[in-house]
Amino acid sequence: MEIKFIAIDDEPPALAIINKYAGQYKDLRLVKTFDDAITAATWLRHYPVDLIFLDIQMPDLNGIELARIIGKGPKIIFTTAYKQYAYDGFELNAVDYLLKPFSMERFEKAIEKVFALSSQQQELPAENYLVVHSSYQVVRIRLDRIRYIESRKDYLQIHLHDGPPVWTLMTMKKVVECLPAEQFSRIHRSYVVPVNGVRSVSNRRVKLNCGIILPVGDSYHEFLKAWKQP
Structure with a gap:
């Protein structure tokens, strides 16, 4: 079961970390990275994915706003340095909420939730x-x-x-x-x-x-x- 994902973050080092950690999984495929949410939102209209790693604090359009625009569809893992957004993340039914800087171990826990949820969705009709x-x-x-x-x-x-x-x-x-x-x-x-x-x-x-x-x-x-x- 391959999980196709994108990562959206205005900080290149954060994108590099996600790419590095995801590289440890053969069933995780990074399709594209974005440094702004508006470009990502336009791209997603034409290219669906299974998962989005989404930073919250970004210029023009933040991650919470983008998640509301996307609505139902790809699973979302929020990544942010600010704890105060946790409520918004879970209210939007995000799979997980990673507080920067996060370790490989914490990344693994989030990904296991994604695989478990995807497996459940295949087992039974929605x-x-x-x-x-x-x-x-x-x-x-x-x-x-x-x-x-x-x-x-x-x-x-x-x-x-x-x-x-x-x-x-x-x-x-x-x-x-x-x-x-x-x-x-x-x-x-x-x-x-x-x-x-x-x-x-x-x-x-x-x-x-x-x-x-x-x-x-x-x-x-x-x-x-x-x-x-x-």
């Missing part, structure tokens, strides 16, 4: 599972294991049928985008439920098959109209 970051690990969750998803400020708590909840630094908007719309529905600013896990709906309350009762928010009343009791 619609059958949700991939999140939890406790600095990439976690794959089968959709049929999800009881419901709850927002807890900056984090999500993914409640499971067969184990303890999984905590992840992710927004409700982002997780809804990752879930198949025909299988999951947002019923409240703080809750997402599997449609086939709903036992009954009454008085703006949803009762799940597991017995949990959750409220339906004012902005999500369309769910009440759309849901039909089997």
Whole structure:
């Protein structure tokens, strides 16, 4: 399984380090390097890759902005000398966040996450599972294991049928985008439920098959109209 990647950094020594470390892997192929994000963004429109090493502090367009422009697609490993961007990195669902200067050992850990995630994506169709970051690990969750998803400020708590909840630094908007719309529905600013896990709906309350009762928010009343009791 070959991983094609590019590296974007306005500092040549940083690009050289990534090239050196990546050279230790036969399945990592550096396609191109860029010293500015705007040129890279234009190139990516025509040449897709599997992975991007992306510096954050760059002139004109920084790495966080570029990642938002790219959206879904290549996996991203942020590289930066500034710790304060870690939250933005994980909020964008980056595979990892390397703090400069990083060692070969730290680089290896990030790459192993990329290979593990790529392997998981080959094993199952994308619609059958949700991939999140939890406790600095990439976690794959089968959709049929999800009881419901709850927002807890900056984090999500993914409640499971067969184990303890999984905590992840992710927004409700982002997780809804990752879930198949025909299988999951947002019923409240703080809750997402599997449609086939709903036992009954009454008085703006949803009762799940597991017995949990959750409220339906004012902005999500369309769910009440759309849901039909089997």
